[in-house]
Amino acid sequence: MKCFIIAALTADGYIAKDERHPAFWSSKEDKKRFVELTKRAGVVVMGSTTFATLPRPLKERVNIVYSRTKTFEGAESTEKDPKALLADLEIRGFKEVAICGGAQVYTMFMKAGVVDQLYLTVEPLVFGSGVRLFNDDMLYQLKLMNSSVTENGSVMLEYAVHHGPQKTESSGVLVEERTI
Numbered sequence: 186m187k188c189f190i191i192a193a194l195t196a197d198g199y200i201a202k203d204e205r206h207p208a209f210w211s212s213k214e215d216k217k218r219f220v221e222l223t224k225r226a227g228v229v230v231m232g233s234t235t236f237a238t239l240p241r242p243l244k245e246r247v248n249i250v251y252s253r254t255k256t257f258e259g260a261e262s263t264e265k266d267p268k269a270l271l272a273d274l275e276i277r278g279f280k281e282v283a284i285c286g287g288a289q290v291y292t293m294f295m296k297a298g299v300v301d302q303l304y305l306t307v308e309p310l311v312f313g314s315g316v317r318l319f320n321d322d323m324l325y326q327l328k329l330m331n332s333s334v335t336e337n338g339s340v341m342l343e344y345a346v347h348h349g350p351q352k353t354e355s356s357g358v359l360v361e362e363r364t365i
């Protein structure tokens with residue numbers, strides 16, 4: 186089972202201006218990649234705050250929404266631990282799962298150590314403040330697998346997440362930094 190995060194970021198690292206800000210501000214190339222990759226996966230996972238910004242569930246994909254309090258039309262709601270949810274989806278025949286935000290859900294899956302890949306689009310704009318991609322402490326090394334720049338300056342990045350031992354000291358500082 187492959188699990189990937191997909192997100193659009195400003196150059197200063199925000200995914201939204203605030204939690205009610207719909208995620209439609211990104212470029213057409215980002216939206217195209219989002220549709221392609223999420224349809225390939227067939228299942229999208231998001232938090233109830235993100236789902237509330239959508240006009241309707243994402244079509245032709247199973248929508249799974251994290252909530253402790255609500256149920257949704259056209260979506261399955263869950264409170265499962267990420268590993269348990271992925272195990273269930275694997276039993277249901279899915280080979281890939283797209284984690285579609287927001288910050289709480291991205292952070293929960295990243296911290297559970299189940300994310301294999303990050304598809305990030307860095308858009309050429311800044312918000313100055315807002316919702317960041319992650320909202321808690323973590324340390325993962327990434328390997329850049331692919332990158333490209335669109336005509337309008339959107340940087341499309343694909344990273345693999347390294348799950349082996351991290352090359353760090355107890356302080357969390359990358360060992361290589363000592364040579365600077």
Ligand SMILES: NC(=O)c1ccc[n+]([C@@H]2O[C@H](COP(=O)([O-])OP(=O)(O)OC[C@H]3O[C@@H](n4cnc5c(N)ncnc54)[C@H](OP(=O)(O)O)[C@@H]3O)[C@@H](O)[C@H]2O)c1
Nearest residue numbers: 192193201204232233234235251252253286287288289290
């Ligand atoms: N730029 C992008 O690519 C992108 C992508 C996605 C989202 N966004 C933006 O991100 C913002 C929302 O992010 P967010 O971090 O505020 O919210 P979020 O992650 O979308 O949703 C948070 C909600 O998920 C539920 N939840 C979280 N952890 C849970 C758990 N362990 N068990 C059960 N339910 C759980 C809770 O819902 P209940 O309160 O219902 O219990 C919580 O209030 C929006 O502005 C959206 O547009 C941007």
